[in-house]
Amino acid sequence: MREYHKFYIGGEWVEPAALQTLDVLNPATEEVCGSVALGTAADVDRAVRAARTAFASWSQTSPQERLEVLDRVAAEYQKRAADLATAVSEEMGAPASLARRSQVPLGAGHLATAAAILKDYAFEEQRGQTMIVKEPIGVCALITPWNWPLNQIVCKVAPALATGCTMVLKPSEVAPFSAQIFAEIMNAAGVPAGVFNLVQGDGPGVGVALSSHPDVDMVSFTGSTRAGIEVARNAAPTVKRVHQELGGKSPNIVLDDDLFAKSVTGGVRAVMNNSGQSCNAPTRMLVPAPRMAEAIESARAAAEQMTVGAPDSGAMLGPVVSEMQWNKIQGLIQRGIDEGATLVTGGPGRPAGLERGYYVRPTVFANVTNDMTIAREEIFGPVLVILGYDSVEQAVEIGNDTEYGLSAYVSGADLMEVRKVGAKLRAGQVVLNGAFDLMAPFGGYKMSGNGREWGDFAFSEFLEVKALLGYAPQA
Template sequence: MSFSANALKFYIDGAWVDPAGSATLDVINPATEAPFMTIALGGKEDVDRAVAAARRAFETYAFTTKEERLALLRRVLEEYNKRFDDIARAVSAEMGAPLSFATGAQAWAGRAHMEAAIKALEDMDFEEQRGTSRVLLEPIGVAALITPWNWPLNQIVCKVAPALAAGCTVVLKPSEIAPASGLIFAEVMEAAGTPAGVFNMVNGNGPDVGQVMAEHPDVDMVSFTGSTRAGILVAKAAATTVKRVSQELGGKSANIILPDADFADAVAKGVLGCFSNAGQSCDAPTRMLVPADRHEEALKIARETAAGLVVGDPLDPATTHGPVVSDVQWGKIQRLIQTGIDEGAILVTGGTGRPEGLDAGYFVKPTVFGGVTPDMTIAREEIFGMVLSILPYDSVEQAIAIANDTVYGLANYIATTDIEKARAISRRLRSGTVQINYPDWDTFAPFGGYKQSGNGREYADYGIHDFLEIKGVIGWG
């Protein structure tokens, strides 16, 4: 099943069009290692065509009213909900995510971000009087949106929705590794009656499409989510035209479990949080910091929690975790697990190779390391798989120092029964997000990172502001 009759086309200027070239790519189901659809790969000519369409559309869309943009987003949400099950099945096929997770987390995320953008736009003012001056918030222009494979709908919608809410026009490049859900999303935009050129989509790889978008002189902003390495390349490509670059990049988040926490619950939830989405989340709590005198207890709880996971066929209702997305990711994870062993970390459970009984697919054993020190590779590099590092600490001050001792700054976690202590520690952690006691996901909170985890903020009104310019009209009266 290809999930879309338009897989060999691009959506440009309100129509499905043939690509300029003939390059294609087979999309692999990571649970079977077999291709399940073929997409067209674009190039510079396709990007030029899409950007030109977005530039033309901007001349009118930028001056639409807030009510007109709200009406469009509400229609998009309606059409998204009609295709909700299709989207979930596409994510399951392209990522290998268990169908329940693809439905309840992946497809749900797109819906939740659209709802948040609508609510934020309803409450937003785009003009403010300051003395005799008028401050205007105006759309920045044509936005190039480059999204990853690990949370495809989450990242597509939390870029497209705020961009359109701001009055921008967009060109989207979904990940070529997981493009099926992006194709369906483009069909949603078409069905919603999006004006021609306001939303465009071109499939392709990073060098041939993503970099061309980033350096394009008629693109005013790039919003990129992906690895820090790729983000640096995007920023360099964008620098020659001095366009705005918003980036959400890698992470190596610490999970500080304080001595007064409900220890069994906090450790178990930390393991599950790290392993959610097969460990493929940039803000996953991959470094668990525990009091040194309870280190052995933490290893036991983590081992028991990991033993309760079922890794296997995404379509089997009993499966809790599917494969990682590709052979490249699988190989990287295997190398890092072996590095952890070689550097002397305690292998609590898991290890290299596939789980028992799985001879095909990019499946990873849920792996927990104990006795990890801050200088070990597995404590410093983003692994992006089901690998948890447990680090002992001697004092809360030391735990805070370890948490901050990283080039990343996307998220941190605190588990405690003392909320005032958690609030005080959260102020000292150098990250864009701090989560206390594993709260529900909040699509109205700002999301983004410090340091090499990126710049800018996404979600709700924070996301809309990223796509706006600020104009001061002095002497307005």
Template sequence: MREALKFYIDGQWVDPANGVKPLDVINPATEQPMGRIAMGSAADVDRAAKAAHAAFESFGRTTRAERLDLLGAIVSEYQKRYADIAAAITEEMGAPAWLATQYQAGLGAAHFQTAMAILKDYKFEEDKGTTHLVKEPIGVCGFITPWNWPINQIACKVAPAIATGCTMILKPSEVAPFNALLFAEVMHAAGVPKGVFNLINGDGPEVGAAISSHPLIDMVSFTGSTRAGIEVARNAAPTVKRVSQELGGKSPNIVLDSADLATAVGGGIQSMMLNSGQSCNAPTRMFVPRPKMEQAKAIAKAAAEAITVGDPNGNSVIGPVVSEVQFNKIQGLIQKGIDEGATLVAGGPGRPEGLDKGYYVKPTVFADVTNDMTIAREEIFGPVLAMLPYDTLEDAIRAGNDTVYGLAAYVQGPEDEARQVALRLRAGQVNINGAAPDFMAPFGGYKQSGNGREWGDHAFTEFLEVKAVLGWSQAQAAE
């Protein structure tokens, strides 16, 4: 049983300002408590904001070399706790051990290594005629992160913030908080100066709202649902702080008529079901040429039924979804798909056979879906795929873009044709033929999927202000 009833503020572990308000953290595989955390308040945020604000005075003026050394120390300490972080993610949010080790924890380290590579040569100053442009750290940053890829979303914010000289306050998800607490221990062991990194546990309405609205916080970076993102932006508006958001998605996956159907459909199923479908960029809507739909159904059925579901510490491909709330939401949407007339190809309501406890969901595939059905419009955030037939490629592109979201999109087929389709899809990131992740590529969305970009050098931009110093070069002015 894990227990963490303190917060990390100003370089030390401190008691909550208003006393300990404990919250049980539930293991989704057992439905039993696996730990307890304390829930914070606006008073804790105020204390952390003042510490971060004071720390920025010196940390914002550190040199490139000093920040590179610090990032290197963080990577070194992170590697020492790598297995601990992976184990926590498995226990608190149900990611299979192989996924938590190879991907979940691995992404955290990768973002820091990427930030170091970018920082070595990043141009913080340049001349434009007689004007000198300087990119300076924005100041104190508030981070509100989710439970589905927890350490990934922490690292992709913290790493560029450290690299650019910002200070910060992190509120991780209260659903999966222990990986973040381990990360705070990493930051402390790495020698991060006091006040530069602060962590407060809590929920959105209390701690999240306090972070978003605090006048000493200069920007807020939020990852989560579009509904919650609207509240973050609303709370941030009175202080006119910068708001960067990565929100929901309902990503199209267009299988071209000339694509290898077995590869495209089978690969689409695997990508969709990864992490129990709990990825904002999951390819949840698969568009298939109508004449090939029956063949695609057979491929999808076989692929979905080959995915093993079970104990995340065993050999299963996917584990449970994160909570009872998520389980019930997903079950309701699966039933909605049936009620609205979609063809159930695989899976369906209820737990997989032999699993009587834990928030396990059957890998589910619907076919003959129309783009106005609920399962084609709403973000399900579970292992549920909607297959939609199309008659012409124009129809597929139009329907693919017919969503309030625009985080990601996917195209399967010959490269030249896939490129042309990719350029017409309204999404922040388009994947062609199952391309591997690129840590230098910007990640973020169009429309209600958010604003701003994370990952790579684009992430640095979110944490920098641009100052123009006119008349810097009088010699050029004279000429």
């Protein structure tokens, strides 16, 4: 039983201002697997003060000094990889193989990319008489979700460290264990006191205090669009920078060619990964209407190959994270049935033989229209909807007909055609034939957010730009 009742502030493990704890449930068993302290505004004040104090010196370090710190963090992270994987499986139900092969390695990947970029990053550029300088923005509040906990923590922490910022991290209270271990990693790596601080807690107690704090210069938030709006509203009176990576309802346009069956199968697997709990999952598959029956058969076969079970069982899918999420997903599955979509496989209820745990049947709907609820709302579970199109132009129109714009996908044999279609999709990241790149900017159009993470674009979120006019006056 894990008990994490201290916060990491100013380089020390400290008692909360007032101890109040929250039980953490293992979604695979529905049983308590630990508890964390819930922070308050007083804890946030203390952490922000520590970060502000540390900023005076950390912001003046050289890129080489920061690179050495990043390298030490990466080394300690690798030492704790097994502990991190175990924590992720406990807190959010990821299969052990997914935790080891994806959840934990993604965090390591962001540390590596930040270090690689920092080696050659231009913080200064002379333009005629003027010197353009990029400086750390200051104290950053990092508010992260439960679905890919380490990915989201490290893709914020790594560029913040690299650019000379100090920070206060508030991880999700639903999945807080891996963040606590990450703080231990930062401590073991010798990150200077106050540069990184951790306050556990919920949105009302810690998130609001951070986003509204007058001495926080920037908030980086990943989560639902609804919560992102609240963060922006709380941050508005202090006119601080707000970076948001929010929801998605990503289209996946499957082209009419010889790779059709393979593309459909790959699309199903991409949705089901992490039990469908990915904001960039390709949850709306668009197929040529004359090939709908073929798509149904390929999607059914792929979905029914997905095994569901406990994280340590070898199953491909674990549970979803909580009872609240399970109930939401069940309601939307039923809504799809009620609105007349064709239920291809899956459906309401738990998979056979799984009476406890928040397990969801891998579900596919077909003959969906884009006005149906299941085509509009982010389900955040292992649920795919298939829509038909009469022309590629109509597919693009349907794909763009959403309030979101985080990701989009195009699959096909003709790369030139895939590129052409991808160029017309309104999304921050368009994935062509399943490609993946940690250096590519990640973020959304429309209600999927503002700003970009990953790679060198992430650095820009944590930097202010200063122009020194007359720096090199001409004779």
